[in-house]
Amino acid sequence: MGGYGDVQLLRDDGLRLDGRKLDEMRPVSIEAGILPAADGSAMVTHGLNVAVAAVYGPMEAHPRKIQRQDRAVIDVRYNMAPFSTGDRIRPGYNRRSREISKVTAEALESVVLVERFPRSKIRVEIEILAAEAGTRCAGLTAAAVALADAGIPMRDLIVGVASGKVEGIVVLDLDKAEDNYGQADLPVGILPNTGEIAFLQMDGDLSPDEYNLAMEYNFKAAAEIHEIMVDALKRRYEGGEN
Amino acid sequence: MSNGQNGAELRLVTPGMAIGPSAGIRVGSGALAQNDTIIATRLGWVKEFNNTVSVDPINSAYMPRSGDLIVATVAEVRNNLWFMNINGPFQGLLPMSLAPWKVEFGAARQHMGIGDVVLARVQEVDECHNVVLTMKGVGLRRLTQGSLHSVPINHLERLRGEGNATLQRLRDACDCRIIVGENGKVWVDGNSEGTAWARQAFDLVLKSGHKDTFEADLTALEKNAPKNGDA
Numbered sequence: 305m306g307g308y309g310d311v312q313l314l315r316d317d318g319l320r321l322d323g324r325k326l327d328e329m330r331p332v333s334i335e336a337g338i339l340p341a342a343d344g345s346a347m348v349t350h351g352l353n354v355a356v357a358a359v360y361g362p363m364e365a366h367p368r369k370i371q372r373q374d375r376a377v378i379d380v381r382y383n384m385a386p387f388s389t390g391d392r393i394r395p396g397y398n399r400r401s402r403e404i405s406k407v408t409a410e411a412l413e414s415v416v417l418v419e420r421f422p423r424s425k426i427r428v429e430i431e432i433l434a435a436e437a438g439t440r441c442a443g444l445t446a447a448a449v450a451l452a453d454a455g456i457p458m459r460d461l462i463v464g465v466a467s468g469k470v471e472g473i474v475v476l477d478l479d480k481a482e483d484n485y486g487q488a489d490l491p492v493g494i495l496p497n498t499g500e501i502a503f504l505q506m507d508g509d510l511s512p513d514e515y516n517l518a519m520e521y522n523f524k525a526a527a528e529i530h531e532i533m534v535d536a537l538k539r540r541y542e543g544g545e546n
Numbered sequence: 547m548s549n550g551q552n553g554a555e556l557r558l559v560t561p562g563m564a565i566g567p568s569a570g571i572r573v574g575s576g577a578l579a580q581n582d583t584i585i586a587t588r589l590g591w592v593k594e595f596n597n598t599v600s601v602d603p604i605n606s607a608y609m610p611r612s613g614d615l616i617v618a619t620v621a622e623v624r625n626n627l628w629f630m631n632i633n634g635p636f637q638g639l640l641p642m643s644l645a646p647w648k649v650e651f652g653a654a655r656q657h658m659g660i661g662d663v664v665l666a667r668v669q670e671v672d673e674c675h676n677v678v679l680t681m682k683g684v685g686l687r688r689l690t691q692g693s694l695h696s697v698p699i700n701h702l703e704r705l706r707g708e709g710n711a712t713l714q715r716l717r718d719a720c721d722c723r724i725i726v727g728e729n730g731k732v733w734v735d736g737n738s739e740g741t742a743w744a745r746q747a748f749d750l751v752l753k754s755g756h757k758d759t760f761e762a763d764l765t766a767l768e769k770n771a772p773k774n775g776d777a
Contacts, residue, residue, distance in 0.1 A: 344605065362607055362635035373674060376635075415561075417587060421607075422675055424635040452561050455605030455700075457587040459578070460562030497562040497585070534560050537589055541604055541756065542558050 311485040313470040334536035344454025348446040352436035357446035359454040365425035376421035380409040411503035437483035463526040466491035467518035476521040496530035559586035574600025608634040617727035644680040692735030701755035719771035
């Protein structure tokens with residue numbers, strides 16, 4: 305990131321290469337309850353990203369050494385399918401998926417009422433079927449909807465969104481070219497009702513003003529995605545489809 | 547927060563969603579008070595009853611309580627106890643001293659093996675969620691014939707109906723013995739037609755147990771019941 309300054313990412317008319325405005329998000333759609341075998345599940349389509357999350361549990365935590373006497377542990381497994389990108393990904397866990405699994409689990413632990421289920425485990429599987437920058441955010445959003453669908457008690461939903469900087473300008477929701485050739489990426493996990501931040505990573509450099517603008521974009525996008533999340537959950541149950 | 551039919555209003559809430567002000571109102575399950583506001587902690591229907599606001603969850607895991615009558619499956623056998631799958635986050639423990647037979651140390655396998663199904667009662671649940679079961683009691687026994695089915699925990703009330711009226715209708719319609727465990731496991735013992743019909747009824751509970759049309763759908767299904775239909 306930031307090493308390819310000669311790549312043009314903004315058009316002369318001020319729009320981005322895909323025609324979006326600076327503070328415009330890629331289209332997002334969410335469907336809850338797509339996997340009958342899981343206790344809760346969701347699919348998030350965010351631009352060209354497709355993330356599926358499945359939740360199992362709470363169940364007895366195994367191996368026993370991972371049990372916590374006063375709370376549940378959240379076991380997240382994030383994985384990108386080998387066919388999710390243009391270049392085939394070697395199947396299996398790697399350093400990146402371990403890192404994303406860990407930060408996603410920590411973000412989810414801050415919203416799930418884990419103290420309700422001592423010694424148990426909530427298993428969250430996130431599978432990225434198609435990737436185009438922003439998969440950790442799509443995966444986090446999908447996991448939150450899947451947890452709610454599974455009936456896991458939470459104090460809020462959690463929305464994954466990202467902003468970044470391309471050609472020195474802050475933009476919302478980076479696509480693949482912007483992510484690869486941009487100067488900064490700021491993915492965050494936002495609790496939409498309380499405005500708290502459960503997860504924040506930053507790649508590249510942002511000045512304080514740029515950071516504030518990026519967070520402003522992120523909060524605006526989180527509010528929009530939250531509405532789509534709530535709508536997906538309501539559609540599943542209020543719409544008569546169970 | 548207006549009251550609807552049976553003290554419940556059909557308002558679906560998602561975790562974190564504000565239900566209303568918390569002043570003067572007690573907070574029930576599925577909700578918590580935060581900054582003078584009651585927020586939902588689960589996906590479910592808002593319920594207001596006796597000045598208490600709660601959320602009736604759409605999906606929930608079985609949390610055992612002392613005294614629950616459950617249908618459990620043997621998951622592990624040790625020399626002097628059985629570990630039972632109770633369809634919850636934790637396994638239940640059935641010590642040989644609480645089995646209905648006189649069991650010698652090391653002879654537990656001769657009485658029940660992995661996969662056997664029993665009707666048991668929750669004897670005790672401690673603060674660490676250790677669950678102790680008992681099979682000492684009237685009617686508690688090993689279930690040797692019939693089939694095991696599942697129903698969502700939150701729809702058990704709908705399956706039973708008021709004073710077990712709906713459950714009795716199902717029993718009469720399919721001419722089967724039906725035992726509903728508090729853990730969402732249902733045992734059906736009867737002929738194959740009756741069992742197949744009962745399974746359809748459980749599927750109906752799963753699909754439309756939360757809808758107002760459930761009663762009408764069940765009445766329609768009853769017309770095809772073995773006792774009323776061609777079977």
